[in-house]
Amino acid sequence: MAERKRCAIYTRKSTEEGLEQDFNSLDAQREACAAYILSQAAEGWEQVDEHYDDGGWSGGSMERPALKQLLADVEARKIDIIVVYKVDRLTRSLADFAKIVDILDEREASFVSVTQAFNTTNSMGRLTLNILLSFAQFEREVTGERIRDKIAASKKKGMWMGGPVPIGYRLEERHLIVAPEEAKTVRMIFERYRELRSISRLVDELAGQGVKTKERTYRNGKIVGGIPFAKGSLAHLLKNPVYTGKVHHKGNLFDGMHEAIVDQALWSEVRSIFTANGADRKLGKKSHNPSLLTGMLTDPDGRPMTPVHGCRGPKRYRYYVTRYATGEISSDPWRVPAAELDRLATQLIRNWLRRSRKPGLAEEMAETEQLASAFADLPLVEKRRVLLERRLRFRLLENAITISAEGDSPANQLSLPAQMVRRGCETKLSLPPDDRPVSAPDPVLLKLLAQAHAAQQMVIDGHAAPNIERYSKGHISRLLRISWLAPDIVSAIVEGRQPKVLTGRRLLRAAGLPMDWADQRKFLGFG
Template identity: 40%
Template sequence: MTLQVEQFDAQGVSFVSVTQAFNTTSSMGRLTLNVLLSFAQFEREVTGERIRDKIAASKARGIWMGGNLPLGYDVKDRKLFIVEGEAELVRHIYNRYQELGSVLPLVKELDASGHRTKRWTSSKGNVLGGCRFSCGAIYHILGNRIYLGKIVHKGKAHKGEHPAIIEPELFNAVQTKLSANRVKRVKRKEKATASPLTGKLFDADNFPMRPTFGHGRGKRIYRYYVSETLIPAGQTTNSHNRKGVRISASRLERVLGTTLLPLLPAGSDAETVFKAIARIRVRDTQLRVRLEMSALRGEDEIDNDVLDRAQQIDATSSINGHHLIITIASTAVPRGSARSTPDHIIDDTERRRLLADLVRKSHKLLAKLHASPLHPGDHIGMAAAINEWGRQRVAIGLLAPDIQKMILQGKAPPHITPDLLLNSDIPMKWEEQRRMLGMG
């Protein structure tokens, strides 16, 4: 009301009440209006307090005061009563969690069995529920004290008017297991280094890429960004899609930090680069990055200054509203047998290092097999590689000397990648090798 009066004043309009003796053209009329507004606000607040107090008092007496109906119960005359079929499912969830000790396999088991969340009709006639169980829904059921026959209000549990579904012993045992698992998850998360691209990274299908990590030898932590469709929780809700990307977090962050740092004002660091990133989309061997223009402009700089710097990195860079769009070309290096799922995006420096490592490792393997061209005297005990992994690397050690020298010196052309060497049928003749690799 106060805002409307101010708008009236700005337009030279006065407000005159028909039922009250005041108008806003006089000081007394303004005072009367403000007093009435203050009392109206006071009345609203008192009414709200009384309603909240009534709800608290009713819940303290164990009365159901409405809300989403919990699985296992229905309501009649503001009283909950047990729906036996649903109650049996609740008991099954508690018992199976106690046996499995983890929510995720329980969610998959319920989904495979065709179980769904509670389906009910609201007072407005809207049909709600009937969805697949998610991990969050199971956690809510396992921690809901309404199944003990209690009503909870602001953290305090009161004896309810409805009957219990779960025995206190089973409920307490489940809470103990939940607490133990929660502590483990917190400790594991604390060990993982922060992932600055969380919430900003998306794959080619526009699915978010979540940070995850694994442990290697010597308790070393390996961080990754993984498509939602490849992690267990994402597979539950996206069962139709099993495509995705797994990218080494440290390599991706290094590529972005090194490439994008020249775009920022002097004195910026990698952390500033990550803050400036609004969104990244991973497409095959390209990173399409959207950056905040406000973070890129230095003092006395205009948008065109930033664009000039960006086009030195990517000639197709452009400004769209408040964002700079830039594409970073990188090489995708597949790992393991999942050739369609690259897990490392590397820059040219990383490509040269990986190529040199392949040559060195291949010579170590040849020496172990007594087949090294550098030690012909050992060839009497020559053995063959016993698997595909070894055969791929042996062939690299038998490349023409000039090709190996170029790789070791870091002078290999950009089109020669670790993936090319590992997945090509390398001929034995050196001239054919040079033609195959486009090295004349």
């Protein structure tokens, strides 16, 4: 008697069209597979009762509920053979097919295609399947490209290519037609935003007037919309170029075949208000309690930190707190007093501005030094403008805070110590004094830098420099080597942050000092 083999039938259809019929494509696939299993009864094949049907799911991905259940049952050794009508019903991806075959091999299961009579239990069957799936994947990719090209060409002609019909229009034969009553509402919304210049105030006004979003009924009878406008839906409406008679596709606008509801002048005015409000919001003008580092600060785990506040009587307490992503489990968030952190960040910004001065440009160096000196006294809006223009980012560590420009390498960042300490039940930051450097610069190293710069200028200008020409050629040559130090190494020496092993004697006698900046850091002990 043949060994019993449990067979599971898997069926799939890419779209939901026709699935509501009494006998649909899934039924036809299952019937053919069942007949094939029955023909192999002498080999011990038996059909399991469970149905594995994926109606309306693409074969280009393994994220299908019935397929996941099928593979789980294979791994649980409940199934010996998977039977499908055609190979592409199981998958259209070679990579996914390889994963499925690995699962089958591991559990000593196999795979059979009824119409193609393939079996994965032998190497020739696998080779043939791989060839067949290569063509199936190629067909899927070519079809996708053809559809994308058709959509792009249609949109360039201004055709509406589907999606939720925006309020103000109705759909007739794949064309947007203006709905007069809804169009009046759309024009009123644009005009009121131009007057109010505020999304929040407009949301409240529309809610008071009973103005609601467009109600849509889907084929399955589900009704969406018909609710008061929220900030997001209202902003989307005001930014939608379809109301100017345009069609949007991948960042480009094309003249649409539909009629405009809003004239170009009103649209442009609304867009300029949006742009101005966005800039003001970044600077903190729109906030009742703006914070210096909003949108620029991350915690030691790399998560963004957001400003919050609490009140105890008339006094307001401000903090920066870790902001977790939606659905992320929040455990042990960082919570730091904002005033102390802002003070430390201000000191760090001044150091960064001084380091960013470009040697040789006297006027620019003077302006940067003036900005660094006056930064602490600037209004908060102007402080944020300085940070945003330079695209600065801050990161709080357990014992320091760092600053760097967006895209900079770690070697170019600056840091200041900031030890977290507990005072009762509250966390505080232990900060260095505002106007005192973290450590005193080495006067010998500073003198060497000044002499190196003077030697460099002497060589470039071709004129003897005071106090330099009296040195020997060997000494001037050593000074010239020092003049080509990396900017961040020079900054570290000026600020007293160089490694303790880097002394004036060692720097002057470093005959093998590399010209490459990265190699210089390693050579001089900057890690």
